[in-house]
Structure formats: C-alpha cells, structure tokens
Amino acid sequence: xxxxxxxxxxxxxxxxxxxxxxxxxxxxxxxxxxxxxxxxxxxxxxxxxxxxxxxxxxxxxxxxxxxxxxxxxxxxxxxxxxxxxxxxxxxxxxxxxxxxxxxxxxxxxxxxxx
Amino acid sequence: xxxxxxxxxxxxxxxxxxxxxxxxxxxxxxxxxxxxxxxxxxxxxxxxxxxxxxxxxxxxxxxxxxxxxxxxxxxxxxxxxxxxxxxxxxxxxxxxxxxxxxxxxxxxxxxxxxxxxxxxxxxxxxxxxxxxxxxxxxxxxxxxxxxxxxxxxxxxxxxxxxxxxxxxxxxxxxxxxxxxxxxxxxxxxxxxxxxxxxxxxxxxxxxxxxxxxxxxxxxxxxxxxxxxxxxxxxxxxxxxxxxxxxxxxxxxxxxxxxxxxxxxxxxxxxxxxxxxxxxxxxxxxxxxxxxxxxxxxxxxxxxxxxxxxxxxxxxxxxxxxxxxxxxxxxxxxxxxxxxxxxxxxxxxxxxxxxxxxxxxxxxxxxxxxxxxxxxxxxxxxxxxxxxxxxxxxxxxxxxxxxxxxxxxxxxxxxxxxxxxxxxxxxxxxxxxxxxxxxxxxxxxxxxxxxxxxxxxxxxxxxxxxxxxxxxxxxxxxxxxxxxxxxxxxxxxxxxxxxxxxxxxxxxxxxxxxxxxxxxxxxxxxxxxxxxxxxxxxxxxxxxxxxxxxxxxxxxxxxxxxxxxxxxxxxxxxxxxxxxxxxxxxxxxxxxxxxxxxxxxxxxxxxxxxxxxxxxxxxxxxxxxxxxxxxxxxxxxxxxxxxxxxxxxxxxxxxxxxxxxxxxxxxxxxxxxxxxxxxxxxxxxxx
Numbered sequence: 001x002x003x004x005x006x007x008x009x010x011x012x013x014x015x016x017x018x019x020x021x022x023x024x025x026x027x028x029x030x031x032x033x034x035x036x037x038x039x040x041x042x043x044x045x046x047x048x049x050x051x052x053x054x055x056x057x058x059x060x061x062x063x064x065x066x067x068x069x070x071x072x073x074x075x076x077x078x079x080x081x082x083x084x085x086x087x088x089x090x091x092x093x094x095x096x097x098x099x100x101x102x103x104x105x106x107x108x109x110x111x112x113x114x
Numbered sequence: 115x116x117x118x119x120x121x122x123x124x125x126x127x128x129x130x131x132x133x134x135x136x137x138x139x140x141x142x143x144x145x146x147x148x149x150x151x152x153x154x155x156x157x158x159x160x161x162x163x164x165x166x167x168x169x170x171x172x173x174x175x176x177x178x179x180x181x182x183x184x185x186x187x188x189x190x191x192x193x194x195x196x197x198x199x200x201x202x203x204x205x206x207x208x209x210x211x212x213x214x215x216x217x218x219x220x221x222x223x224x225x226x227x228x229x230x231x232x233x234x235x236x237x238x239x240x241x242x243x244x245x246x247x248x249x250x251x252x253x254x255x256x257x258x259x260x261x262x263x264x265x266x267x268x269x270x271x272x273x274x275x276x277x278x279x280x281x282x283x284x285x286x287x288x289x290x291x292x293x294x295x296x297x298x299x300x301x302x303x304x305x306x307x308x309x310x311x312x313x314x315x316x317x318x319x320x321x322x323x324x325x326x327x328x329x330x331x332x333x334x335x336x337x338x339x340x341x342x343x344x345x346x347x348x349x350x351x352x353x354x355x356x357x358x359x360x361x362x363x364x365x366x367x368x369x370x371x372x373x374x375x376x377x378x379x380x381x382x383x384x385x386x387x388x389x390x391x392x393x394x395x396x397x398x399x400x401x402x403x404x405x406x407x408x409x410x411x412x413x414x415x416x417x418x419x420x421x422x423x424x425x426x427x428x429x430x431x432x433x434x435x436x437x438x439x440x441x442x443x444x445x446x447x448x449x450x451x452x453x454x455x456x457x458x459x460x461x462x463x464x465x466x467x468x469x470x471x472x473x474x475x476x477x478x479x480x481x482x483x484x485x486x487x488x489x490x491x492x493x494x495x496x497x498x499x500x501x502x503x504x505x506x507x508x509x510x511x512x513x514x515x516x517x518x519x520x521x522x523x524x525x526x527x528x529x530x531x532x533x534x535x536x537x538x539x540x541x542x543x544x545x546x547x548x549x550x551x552x553x554x555x556x557x558x559x560x561x562x563x564x565x566x567x568x569x570x571x572x573x574x575x576x577x578x579x580x581x582x583x584x585x586x587x588x589x590x591x592x593x594x595x596x597x598x599x600x601x602x603x604x605x606x607x608x609x610x611x612x613x614x615x616x617x618x619x620x621x622x623x624x625x626x627x628x629x630x631x632x633x634x635x636x637x638x639x640x641x642x643x644x645x646x647x648x649x650x651x652x653x654x655x656x657x658x659x660x661x662x663x664x665x666x667x668x669x670x671x672x673x674x675x676x677x678x679x680x681x682x683x684x685x686x687x688x689x690x691x692x693x694x695x696x697x698x699x700x701x702x703x704x705x706x707x708x709x710x711x712x713x714x715x716x717x718x719x720x721x722x723x724x725x726x727x728x729x730x731x732x733x734x735x736x737x738x739x740x741x742x743x744x745x746x747x748x749x750x751x752x753x754x755x756x757x758x759x760x761x762x763x764x765x766x767x768x769x770x771x772x773x774x775x776x777x778x779x780x781x782x783x784x785x786x787x788x789x790x791x792x793x794x795x796x797x798x799x800x
Contacts, residue, residue: 023617030661056616056738060661063710084750091738092665092684093706096719 001025004032012043012075012111018050021058030061037065042074043111047104049080054088066097075099079107125180132173139166140235147227161283168279171361174243175276178250190255190314191322194329197248201336204244208343211237241340245365248333252372258314271304275368281360288357297360298367305368309375320387323380330380334373341366392427396529399423403536413437413541417447420537421512425449427533428526430514432494435502437510444510451515459515462489463497472527482508484527488519495519500530504538505545560592560620567593567623570630576600576608580673580800583610584768586776587793594791595622596737597629601637606674609637609646612735612795613666614685621662628657629664643668643681647708648717651683655712663709667735671727671797678725678733683708686741689756691732691764698732698760700753732771733797734760739790740775745783755782768796 002025003018013036021029036044062078069076079101081089089095101107142163149155182193211233218229257268278301286294318326344362345354357363402419417435425433432450439445448456468488485499494515502510512534516522567589575583577600585598595615603609611633615625632653636646646668654664665685671678682688684707687700706719727733736756743751756775763774772794779792 026661056614056663057661060616060663063663063707064660066711091686092663093704093710093719096704096706097711 002028004028006032006036008041012045012108013039013041014045014047016047016050020053020055021051021061022053022055023057026055026057026061029058030064033061033065037068037072037074044074044076045104045107045111046076046078047080048078048082048085051080051082051085054085059088059092059094062098063092063094069098075111077101077107077110079104121180121183125177128173128177128180132170132177135166135170135173136235136239139163139170140232142166143231143235144228147231151227160285164282168282170239171242171246171279172276174246175250178247182250182254190258190318191325191329193251193254194326194333197244197251197333198329200244200247201333204240205336205339207240208237208340212343237343241344242362244336244340245362245369248337248369249365252369255314255376256308256311256372258311258317264311267304268308271301271308274301274304275361275364278360278364282358285358288360288363289354290356294360298363301360301364302367305364305371309368309372312376312379315376315379315383316390318380318383318387319391320384323384323387327377327380330373330377334370334377337366337370337373341370396423396427399427400533400536403533403540413544414445414447416537416540416544417510420533421447421449424512424514424530424533427529428498428514428522429516430498430521431517432515433513435510435512438508459489459492459494459497459513462492463487463499466490484531486522486527493517496521498522498527498530500534502534502538504542509538509541557592563620563623564589564592567626570627571597572599575610575795576602578606578608578673580606580676581671582768582798582800583795584772585793585795586772587791588776589791590739590789591619593620593623594618595626596739596791596793597626597633598735598793598795599630599633601634603637603640603670606672607640608671608673609633610669610671610735610795610797611666612685612737612793613664614737614739614791614793616661616663616665618790625658625662625664628654629666642722643670643679644717644720644722647681647683647705647720651708651712651716654709658709663707665707665738669733669735676726676728676799678727679722681705681720681722683720684710686736686738687753689734689736689753689760691734691760693728693730693764696761696764698757698764700757727799729800730764731799732760732764732768733799734771734775735795735797737791737793739792740779740794742790743779743783743792751779751782768798771796771798 001019002021003016005016005018007014007016015032015036017029019025033044033046065076068074077099080103081100086095086100089098089100094100099110101110146163215230215233253268253272257264260268278297281294281297288294288298315323315326345357346352399419400423403416403423414437417437421433421435424430432448434446434448434451434456437445437447446453446456451459466487466489470486472484472486482501482503484501487497487499489495489497494517496516496519498514498516500512500514501508502512504510512530514522514530571587572585575585577583583600587594587596587598589596595618597611597613597615599611601609601611613626613629615622615629617625629650632650636649636653641649647666650666658664663684666683667680667685667688668683669678669680680688680701680703682701682703682705684705687702689698689700691698701723703723704719704721706716710716711719734756741751741753741756745751755778759775759778760771763771766774775794776792
C-alpha cells in the first residue's frame with residue numbers, strides 16, 4: 001500500500017510518499033511523479049519520511065527520471081529516507097545520481113541556493 | 115454339489131406346490147363324493163380339504179408376491195394391465211365352463227357329480243388366483259410413496275387377511291354366525307381405510323389415466339361377475355349361498371372397494387392432470403438447465419433451453435433473449451418471432467405507458483427489475499422482460515411475449531425467476547470452468563518457462579584445483595530474476611558473475627535470459643571487470659525497459675597470481691572471509707546498477723578493485739532476497755546475521771556453508787512464503 005499526496009508551495013512541489021513502494025504500488029508512484037513532471041514545476045521535493053520499504057520496482061521509478069531531471073534542469077530532491085531505504089538507494093548507486101538530503105530543511109536550502 | 119436357491123427357484127417351487135396342492139385337494143373332494151355315494155367312511159375329515167385349500171392360497175400369495183418383486187415395474191398401467199389379463203383368462207374360462215354346464219345340463223353328464231365338482235374346483239381356483247394377483251398389485255399401488263404408519267397398518271391388515279384363511283377351519287357361515295360377521299366387519303373397515311391411499315394416481319399422465327379407467331372398470335366388472343359366480347345360487351339367481359370363506363369374501367370386498375375408489379379418484383383427477391404434468395415438465399426443464407453444463411453444452415445452448423422452457427412454463431407465444439458480452443453486439447436468440455418484429459416490438463415497448471415494475475426480491479438496483487409491459491396495436495399484447503444477472507453484472511435480457519393482454523401472472527413470474535437464476539448459475543459455472551481451464555493452461559506455460567529458465571543456470575560451475583565453488587538458487591514464483599554463472603577465461607582465469615533483475619516473475623525472467631546472453635558473449639572477449647560492466651551496460655541500455663535495471667557483481671579469479679579483480683554494479687555487497695584475520699566482512703566498493711545510466715557517463719561510476727586471496731579464504735555472493743528476507747515481525751535477515759554465520763562456519767566446505775546459511779534463513783522466516791528469489795554462490799580458495 002502506498003499513499004501519495006502533493007502540495008504546491010510557493011516555489012516547489014512537495015510529493016509525500018507513505019507506505020511501501022512494491023511492484024504494484026510503484027505504478028501509482030510513477031503516475032504521480034510523471035504528472036508532476038508534466039506540470040510547469042522546476043523544483044520537486046519528495047518526502048520519504050514515511051516510506052517504510054522500497055522494492056527494485058520502486059527504485060526503478062526514481063531511476064527512470066534521472067535523465068529527465070538533467071535534461072529539463074529540474075531540481076528533484078528526495079529527503080527523509082529511513083536508514084533501511086537509504087541503504088537500498090546506496091547499494092544500487094542511486095545516491096550518486098539523485099539528490100538525496102537528510103531533512104526537508106536541507107532540501108529547501110538546496111533549492112534556495114543557500 | 116450345493117444348490118443355492120435363487121429367487122427363480124422359489125418362484126417355480128411356490129407355483130408347483132400350489133398346483134400340486136390344488137390337485138390333491140380336488141382329488142380328495144372327488145374321493146369324498148365317492149365315499150358319500152357308496153357309503154364308505156374314508157376317514158377324511160372336512161378339515162383336510164380346508165387345510166389343503168389354505169396352503170394352496172398361501173402358495174399362490176407367495177408366488178405372486180415373488181413375481182411382482184421380480185417385475186419391479188413402476189409403470190402403473192402395466193401393473194393394472196397384468197391384473198386385467200389374468201382376469202380376462204379367468205373370465206373366459208369361467209364362461210366356457212358355464213356354457214359347458216348349460217350344454218350338458220340336460221344330458222346324463224350334467225348329473226355326474228365328479229365332473230361337476232371338478233369344473234367348480236377349476237372355476238374356484240382360477241377366481242382365487244385372480245383375486246390373489248389383484249390383491250398383490252393393489253398392495254403395490256397402495257404402498258406407493260408409503261409412510262411408516264401406512265406400512266404398519268398394511269402389515270396388520272395383511273396378517274389379518276392371512277389369518278382369515280384358517281378361519282375356514284371353524285366351519286362357520288357368514289349369514290348365521292355373529293363372530294363371522296364381526297370379523298368380516300372389522301376387516302372391511304380396515305380395507306376401507308387403506309383404500310384411501312391412492313397417491314399413484316397423481317403420477318399418471320392424461321393418457322395413462324384414461325387407460326387406467328378403462329382397465330379398472332373392466333376389472334371391476336370381472337370382480338362383480340366372479341362374485342356372482344361364486345356366491346349367487348345358480349338355482350334361484352337372487353339368493354346368496356352360504357358364505358363359508360372369510361378370506362375370499364374379505365378379498366372380494368377389499369378389491370371391490372379399491373377398484374371403485376381408484377376409478378372415482380382417477381376420474382376426478384382427469385381435469386387437473388394437465389396442471390400436474392406441467393409442473394413435472396417445469397421440474398424437468400429446471401433439471402435440464404442445471405445439468406446442461408455436464409453434457410458439454412455451450413453457453414448459447416443454455417440460453418436456448420432457458421428460452422424454450424420459460425416459454426412453455428408461462429404459455430408464452432414467442433420470445434427472445436439478448437445476450438450482452440463485453441464489447442460486442444448483443445447476441446439474440448429468438449423463438450417464433452422475427453428480427454424485424456423484434457425491432458418494432460422494442461420501439462413499442464419503449465413507447466408503452468402501461469408498464470409495471472416488479473422489484474426483484476433480492477436485488478437493490480433498478481437494473482435488475484422485472485418489467486411487465488402491455489402493448490396495444492400489436493400481435494403481442496403483453497411482454498415480460500427479465501434481466502439476467504451473471505457474476506454480478508447484467509448479462510442479458512429475456513423477453514417473453516403473449517398474444518393476450520395480462521398474459522402473465524405472479525406464479526408465472528416466480529417460475530421464470532427460478533429458471534433465470536438457475537440458467538445464470540449454469541452460465542456462471544460454465545464461464546468459471548472456462549477460466550479455470552485457461553488458468554491451468556497459463557500454469558502449464560509457466561512450468562515450461564520455469565524449466566527453460568532452469569536450463570539457463572549453469573549445471574556445473576567452472577573452477578580448478580585452487581578453489582571450490584557451489585551455487586544455489588530458489589525462485590519465489592515459477593520463474594525468477596536471479597542469475598549466476600561462470601566462465602573459463604583462460605587456463606587459470608575464471609569469471610564469476612551474480613546478478614539480480616529488478617522486478618519479479620516473468621518479466622524478470624526474460625531480462626535474466628538477456629543477461630545470460632550478454633555475459634556469455636562478453637566473457638569470451640576476456641575483458642577486464644570494468645570493460646565488462648561498461649559493455650554490459652551499453653548492451654542492456656538498448657533492451658531494458660525504462661524502469662528496469664540489473665544489479666551485478668563481476669569477479670575475475672586468477673589462480674596463478676592468486677588475485678581477485680572485481681567490480682560491483684549496484685549489487686549487494688560481497689561477503690568475504692579472511693582466514694588470516696579470522697574475520698568476515700563486506701566489501702565496501704562503490705558501483706552503479708546496469709541500465710540506470712544509459713550513456714557513456716556510466717564508466718565513471720565503475721570502480722575496480724584488486725586483492726589477493728589466501729588459502730581458506732571464502733567469497734560469498736548472494737542476492738538481496740537473502741539479506742532482505744523478513745520474518746513475521748518485519749525484521750530483516752540482514753547483513754550482520756549473514757556475516758556471523760560465515761564467521762562461525764568458515765571451516766566447512768562451500769556446500770555446507772550454503773546449507774547452513776539457507777537453513778538458518780528458513781528458520782528465521784518461519785512459515786512465511788518465499789517472497790523473493792534466493793540465490794547464493796560460495797567460493798572457497800585452496
């Protein structure tokens with residue numbers, strides 16, 4: 001089960017992901033991120049504070065946006081990863097390609113160029 | 115030789131004994147006449163003939179009882195016909211004897227006492243046979259659909275009747291003795307009560323009823339005629355002779371009552387028999403609807419049966435069924451109405467204001483309402499529309515048409531409801547069966563895929579005398595995405611690979627087979643670990659779908675230089691046991707999964723490591739199925755357990771190490787099903 005909510009703040013879009021990103025719920029995750037990318041947003045923050053588990057399919061969703069992030073010069077930041085989920089990102093090497101921050105404050109600091 | 119008596123034997127024996135008894139009895143009677151005429155006392159008491167006669171009756175009661183058991187026919191008309199036939203033979207014989215008596219009355223022969231006695235004896239014997247056979251058949255009719263109480267009553271009655279055979283020994287006469295009259299009265303009342311059991315009549319159809327009436331009428335006439343023959347004095351033709359046999363008179367009374375009752379009941383049942391037949395037909399149709407699947411019929415046939423049985427159940431003149439299937443034009447099955455008419459009728463139905471809606475008792479939505487429409491200016495004045503619900507969705511409508519207005523009543527609609535729901539169940543079962551078969555086929559296909567995939571994993575792993583290697587894999591689904599393989603690069607160089615395809619099941623299995631192709635081709639080029647990964651990434655970038663990737667660990671073992679060259683492409687960290695340090699640890703090298711970065715930048719993320727190995731060092735390669743396996747408390751098996759297990763069991767050979775680790779893993783997960791693929795390769799250096 002996964003629950004995704006989106007809130008638009010003044011200069012960024014916040015996507016909150018809660019629950020588990022497994023093979024079936026990853027489809028929903030992909031749909032929501034795709035939607036966000038199609039909008040005219042330059043800064044996207046993904047809040048994974050309540051993401052308990054991510055499967056290879058879930059990682060595949062994040063992975064598939066790497067190129068687009070670079071091409072469109074979108075700032076795409078993931079933050080709040082639990083130790084477990086963070087480790088999974090690390091093993092695969094995604095931490096080298098995606099911007100991953102510890103907290104929302106760190107992420108916002110990145111956007112605001114502080 | 116031991117003879118085992120068969121039912122046939124008893125049947126014949128009772129017949130032979132009966133005939134013999136009769137012969138002896140007749141002979142004795144002759145002797146008595148002779149003795150009387152010549153004044154000789156033979157010492158034959160009157161009772162001797164009475165007892166002989168009694169046993170004669172009993173033999174034939176047994177005979178007919180066995181015969182009717184053997185016949186086992188439940189066709190009532192056949193049974194009655196049988197009685198009628200025996201009666202016919204008896205009547206003809208009696209008439210012939212009568213005629214013969216009349217002819218010889220004036221001659222000398224007519225006064226011959228022996229001939230007279232013989233003829234009377236034949237007559238009496240035949241009549242009693244007719245009575246007994248009729249009794250047996252009537253018994254069968256009375257006991258049709260018997261209750262326990264009825265059987266008890268009948269048994270009492272039958273025993274009494276049997277006992278009455280021996281009443282003759284008393285020599286009493288009905289007309290003179292009160293005891294006789296009382297007993298006769300009692301038996302008659304029992305007979306009257308039992309004669310009320312006529313359930314069999316209801317099961318005759320119209321034609322059978324007419325036949326039965328005719329046959330029973332004739333049987334009643336026989337009975338009357340025989341009664342006259344036996345009991346009315348030939349001299350006066352109005353007065354009764356002395357009635358000496360309680361058995362015979364009771365039989366006469368019972369048979370007469372039952373025949374008359376049957377006649378009347380059948381007669382009064384004639385007008386309602388069509389209703390009963392109709393109900394039977396409905397029951398049969400209902401059965402056809404529920405059985406149609408077993409007979410291998412298809413869905414359309416079920417609808418055809420539904421339409422025809424519904425039409426006949428409610429006297430509809432015509433009708434049609436629309437079968438709605440996903441994304442198709444509705445299929446229409448018609449009866450007595452043309453397609454053109456259907457279109458006009460549809461329009462008329464839509465326009466008609468005279469419609470009543472009958473709520474279905476179980477349903478809630480308006481879709482499932484039955485609608486009763488009255489149309490003017492049409493051949494068909496009333497229309498009944500019944501929706502058919504299959505697997506929770508409306509799958510069609512049945513239209514029944516009647517030329518009369520108000521042609522459908524509530525009872526009819528109830529019958530139709532049962533028919534429609536039965537047909538729906540049949541169709542539902544039929545579809546489910548189809549789906550089950552389809553699933554079965556898919557399973558079969560998956561099994562094939564499984565064996566194909568099994569063949570992709572190496573049967574034997576390349577190695578030399580400097581190391582031992584052992585591989586193990588277990589897929590959660592029929593097919594999985596884990597992969598391991600080896601390749602002999604040169605005499606002393608070996609490539610070992612372990613990989614895991616993202617996702618699970620069939621799609622993962624396909625990618626795994628691509629990986630196998632890539633490994634087998636690239637390994638032949640004897641590339642360095644880095645070049646191997648870069649090339650593999652290039653190749654996979656072309657064929658993996660956007661969200662898929664493969665993680666891999668690639669090792670080159672040089673047994674001459676005793677070195678390891680390895681790279682990690684996002685795969686879980688390799689576990690290494692160092693003998694010298696007596697410690698197991700995970701490699702901390704960096705890397706990126708294959709297919710994640712699909713351009714030349716990928717090479718920047720490949721890190722190559724070199725190290726030397728010593729004797730008894732152990733390399734454990736595995737997939738994340740093992741490290742991430744969770745128990746019921748959602749706790750992961752984790753790296754620490756894996757490390758400790760290797761550290762404790764380093765002294766074993768690779769097979770044993772694998773067995774211990776996987777054993778502990780299963781123990782840890784408890785009874786939980788596998789939810790990922792488990793793969794492990796253990797290498798121990800020598």
